[in-house]
Amino acid sequence: MTTFDRWELAARQALVDRGIGYREATPMIEEARAHHADSGQDPWEALGSPDDFASGVADAYPVELSRRDTQGKTPRDHMRDGLFVAAFLGLPVAVFGGVVVGSWTLPVTVAGLTGSVLAALAAVSTQVPGAVRAAGRPRLAPWTFAIFAVLVIAAATAFTGLPRTRVGELPVLALLAVSLGAMWLLTREPSGRRSDVDQLADDGRIGGKLGVPDGGDRLSGNAGDQLLGGAGDGGAGDRSLEGASEQGVEGAGDQFLEGADDQRLEGAGRQGFGAEGAEAWFSRLRALLVGRFDVPPRRADELVEQARAHVAASGARPRDEFGSPAGYARELAEAEPARQGPWWRGDTAELVISVVITGWIVVISVDAAVNGQWWLAALGVLCLLGIGPQAWRRVRK
Incomplete structure (x- = not known):
């Protein structure tokens, strides 16, 4: 395995952690590979750390990431x-x-x-x-x-x-x-x-965003510093996606909104975004914060109220001020240190599922052995060897 291969594995893992899958990341990785080959340097020197690279990709890829959950x-x-x-x-x-x-x-x-x-x-x-x-x-x-x-x-x-x-x-x-x-x-x-x-890639916007430029700066900083307002520059509700909207988040984000509520929200936007349309925007923002980005409900309520207060003070429409609900929800969620996923992805649910599956396999295996179905009993034993230790570790925790 070459030095670049090790860098690529770490970079792809960092990209997955940010919601960017293998296929989506491949064009970026290939451009990084070409830049590394041209530079003749160590990939960590030529491209920055894998985490910084992944942050840069996420910064250049806001529309798609706003559609993906945690x-x-x-x-x-x-x-x-x-x-x-x-x-x-x-x-x-x-x-x-x-x-x-x-x-x-x-x-x-x-x-x-x-x-x-x-x-x-x-x-x-x-x-x-x-x-x-x-x-x-x-x-x-x-x-x-x-x-x-x-x-x-x-x-x-x-x-x-x-x-x-x-x-x-x-x-x-x-x-x-x-x-x-x-x-x-x-x-x-x-x-x-x-x-x-x-x-x-076709627009030539990758280089500047990812730190794989045609002779420009390498990506070495925190991509969060590139976000408007920054997480630490004030209340999350006071930050806008104006700069991100210039990259097409607002228009492209509208295209990817799912569900009938989003269609009504879009219609309200075309009609001038009155009080009903603004309320629909804020409702959608909260739903996305909690459902798609695992922000705790109480914290989501606080963020929505901050955004609501900012809009009331400025007199602007929510979409004009913050962009699409999906894009802004992702922006806010990235600045949140704590996430709260659904109960069925928690440790207790995983423990219950592991115990139930293990017990079911044991019953099936014993019944098969009693009835002389040795191939099924052997298959059950193999399954227990595979998942049994993991289930036991969950029980001990």
Whole structure:
């Protein structure tokens, strides 16, 4: 591994921490590689530290980051994760189902087909709370777990209560091919889709922003110093995104607002942004602070009130003063030292899930051993060896 490779690994990790994925970061990394090759210097000297580089990228990439939550995902990304899980489940079903029936084809019954479809939908629904929260609907997100519960109950009812009449056969290889194909489609970059990063590269704006210039300064400072007002220059509500808006945050951010509330907010903006439109803007700001960027609710209320007071004092419209709600919410959240994610991403929830899954595997494995299904018992033991130590560490904490 070369020196640049080590720098790249650290830089990519720092970019992921800031919500910029592998594909989005690649154009920036390639430009950094070219600059490093031309300079002949150590990458840390030519490009700065990986953390500074990632901060520079984030500063040049505000529109996309304003769409992503603290996990670096958009609502669409969360749903794609759910679809990927559903597609992945087809692999063990094909392999172990074929072993159980001792054939290259699986019998398709009314109960099995209906239950499998409902189980796949249940797998997808596990990502709905995260998607709803990333869309800026934190109050609605916990209630979406009811979708998962209903689908699980429906799947169990279908497997046990519907007729087991055979309606056809499914080739094992066909199921494997469909599952692998779906997983590939869900992880590939959509063709013909250009990202904001590509546009920045074409516009020649990357060099100045990332510290990979054509003979200019290297990126060595804190990107936070480039933000208007700075986190320490006064109240967060007194800072505006005027400079960021000049980079297209305001116009591009409008394009990416999700949901019917955002459409109403846009309509209010075109009609002059009266009191109703301004209130919708502030409501959206709070929802994004809490849901997408994990700002504690009480702190989010304080930030919104600061912004509201600033607008009242200046007489300006919220969008004119601060830009889009998504862009400004990200600006405020970056200056906050404390974040509060949803309860289902907390340590207690992870502990409960680990214990439940481990216990379920133990029951399945023991039952399989009693019934002489040694291959299933062995599979259960392998699963326990993989997740058991982690579950035990969580219990000890």
